[in-house]
């Protein structure tokens with residue numbers, strides 16, 4: 013289990029401060045959420061943790077080790093995996109292949125091994141295929157194993173993204189709006205799945221989500237951003253009743269305010 017800490021984390025785009033000096037500790041083995049109105053800086057925050065953006069200021073630490081500014085591949089190999097707001101699967105590859113891609117960084121065989129296939133490499137590939145199959149089973153995706161990823165129903169594609177992220181064996185899993193576009197039944201299934209996964213795999217899970225029912229039902233600890241600044245942190249009950257959070261949502265749109273009330 014791992015703890016992820018950010019200190020004074022900051023990102024600017026020209027004159028705009030998208031994330032402004034945010035301090036937060038994502039506790040080990042807990043589901044946390046990052047919420048806030050549209051444009052609050054949530055995705056930019058994730059992008060800095062996962063190496064897509066270098067922070068302009070501040071520190072990102074995984075178990076006390078500074079990882080800020082490292083490249084995405086390095087961050088993945090250190091144990092942080094993520095999914096994206098918009099599904100980013102390899103659509104023309106099979107469902108199993110998508111998960112195997114997630115494992116690739118962990119496999120020992122390099123290009124030489126893949127071409128010449130000594131017995132050790134063949135053994136590793138068989139093990140990886142079995143592990144991929146087990147992951148698909150866990151996510152209820154095994155029936156589509158040999159189908160193209162883009163032929164799956166929407167909810168199944170979202171689950172496949174999480175399965176692929178898990179194939180890297182992360183200590184910390186970041187989910188960017190995992191329930192976006194899902195119907196209430198799919199959202200309820202996903203909620204149960206994330207809960208089960210976090211409990212059984214003992215991971216630190218961090219989610220960005222607009223669906224407040226999902227956030228309040230899943231997370232123990234919540235960070236609230238508004239205009240890039242941390243305006244609150246606490247338990248779901250503390251956040252629900254926090255005057256600055258209510259104000260931030262009320263100040264935006266009636267639709268967004270309703271969901272947190």
Ligand SMILES: Nc1ncnc2c1ncn2[C@@H]1O[C@H](COP(=O)(O)OP(=O)(O)OP(=O)(O)O)[C@@H](O)[C@H]1O
Nearest residue numbers: 025028029030048049050051052053054055056057
């Ligand atoms: N690459 C970029 N270049 C310039 N501005 C950006 C860039 N990425 C994000 N921004 C701006 O930074 C601010 C924060 O955006 P971000 O996408 O992080 O917010 P968010 O909270 O994830 O929003 P949403 O809930 O709508 O996804 C916004 O004003 C956005 O327009």
